[in-house]
Amino acid sequence: MSGGARDDIRFMAAALRLSRRNLGLTATNPSVACLIVKDGVVLGSAVTAPGGRPHAETQALAEAGAAARGATAYVTLEPCSHHGKTPPCADALIAAGVARVVVSVTDPDIRVAGRGLSMLQAAGIAVETGVLESKGRAALAAYLTRQTKKRPYVTLKLAVSSDGMLGRLGAGQVAITGPVSRGQVHVLRAETDAILIGIGTALADDPELTCRLQGLEVRSPVRVVLDPRLELPVTSKLARTARDVPVLLVTGDDGEPDPAFSARRKALEAFGVEVVQCDPRRLDTLLVALATRGISSLLVEGGARTAQSFLDAGLVDRILLFGGATPLGSDGVASPCVPGRVPAGFSLRHTARYGADSLQDYERDD
Ligand code: AOF
Ligand code: ZN
Numbered sequence: 001m002s003g004g005a006r007d008d009i010r011f012m013a014a015a016l017r018l019s020r021r022n023l024g025l026t027a028t029n030p031s032v033a034c035l036i037v038k039d040g041v042v043l044g045s046a047v048t049a050p051g052g053r054p055h056a057e058t059q060a061l062a063e064a065g066a067a068a069r070g071a072t073a074y075v076t077l078e079p080c081s082h083h084g085k086t087p088p089c090a091d092a093l094i095a096a097g098v099a100r101v102v103v104s105v106t107d108p109d110i111r112v113a114g115r116g117l118s119m120l121q122a123a124g125i126a127v128e129t130g131v132l133e134s135k136g137r138a139a140l141a142a143y144l145t146r147q148t149k150k151r152p153y154v155t156l157k158l159a160v161s162s163d164g165m166l167g168r169l170g171a172g173q174v175a176i177t178g179p180v181s182r183g184q185v186h187v188l189r190a191e192t193d194a195i196l197i198g199i200g201t202a203l204a205d206d207p208e209l210t211c212r213l214q215g216l217e218v219r220s221p222v223r224v225v226l227d228p229r230l231e232l233p234v235t236s237k238l239a240r241t242a243r244d245v246p247v248l249l250v251t252g253d254d255g256e257p258d259p260a261f262s263a264r265r266k267a268l269e270a271f272g273v274e275v276v277q278c279d280p281r282r283l284d285t286l287l288v289a290l291a292t293r294g295i296s297s298l299l300v301e302g303g304a305r306t307a308q309s310f311l312d313a314g315l316v317d318r319i320l321l322f323g324g325a326t327p328l329g330s331d332g333v334a335s336p337c338v339p340g341r342v343p344a345g346f347s348l349r350h351t352a353r354y355g356a357d358s359l360q361d362y363e364r365d366d
Contacts, residue, residue: 030143057089069097082111104136142297151287165332180354190219198306252279
């Protein structure tokens with residue numbers, strides 16, 4: 001491999017790491033990173049700003065200033081070509097006089113879709129694409145899934161005891177994994193646009209589902225509960241915090257003519273809970289509705305029935321299996337996946353150890 005190709009991989013790897021910084025903050029825009037490099041020195045670096053704008057390139061170019069002339073720009077996603085809420089980044093790169101642009105993934109947004117690269121080439125800039133593309137696709141998975149499948153990227157997270165259980169019936173929250181694994185789950189929540197559970201888990205555990213890592217609380221995901229009969233109590237942590245972090249309850253029912261249902265709905269809405277009418281059994285329709293609201297990534301956090309219905313519907317892109325070290329015993333609720341045994345069509349990509357716990361990270365094959 002030539003020195004140039006090695007540098008391209010090194011700087012793109014750095015850009016991809018940087019791009020993860022604003023995951024969960026830029027919806028509906030992807031979190032993209034850009035480095036401006038000349039003679040092996042990084043002159044400017046930036047990631048899409050919280051809220052989605054400004055884009056990465058204009059910020060990195062501003063940092064590099066006049067020195068950007070003749071430099072190479074490394075961008076994790078094809079620079080935009082459209083006049084959206086900001087002018088095209090391709091124009092900004094041309095105006096700055098960069099000599100070369102290296103891209104990981106081309107942009108499927110129909111307003112861009114190759115036009116960004118053509119604009120650069122037409123201006124005489126050398127363009128290279130597909131550098132570290134599979135890593136780039138992983139970093140941009142949420143954005144790419146929403147663009148191409150019109151639904152969010154779905155991660156199923158399960159914490160499984162050493163004997164394959166998710167929890168004990170009627171026992172409320174049971175600690176299956178340790179503090180390091182739980183910290184990882186909170187990082188995941190910070191990076192994800194929405195989190196979903198079934199009403200069974202909401203009633204049994206009374207979870208809050210927010211990100212409670214110091215400094216990252218603002219990144220808490222929208223909380224979605226499949227709640228056909230609107231059973232979430234107004235006294236639950238979810239309802240009580242709905243003004244701070246949105247709560248959506250999904251029901252297929254419009255409540256007519258049941259006055260008790262309507263009363264529950266009114267009481268929940270008074271707490272700021274939003275009721276979304278969509279058949280909770282039609283998960284495909286629900287996902288499209290969530291994508292329409294700008295949600296590009298969804299974390300499914302249980303329980304067993306909800307997990308199984310997402311798997312049965314073929315709507316899981318990634319399975320994160322946290323394995324605890326201790327057994328729960330025979331009154332446990334069996335997990336639909338256990339370490340080493342997940343449904344066909346998923347491959348193990350990555351493993352880790354968090355204290356006494358294990359993590360297995362599976363991805364869908366297609
Ligand atoms: C870039 N650099 O950092 C990002 C890009 O709503 P707008 O006008 O901000 O445009 C959104 C589109 O911009 C989005 O769908 C994707 O095509 C692109 N995102 N492009 O050049 C960036 N975040
Ligand atoms: Zn742009």
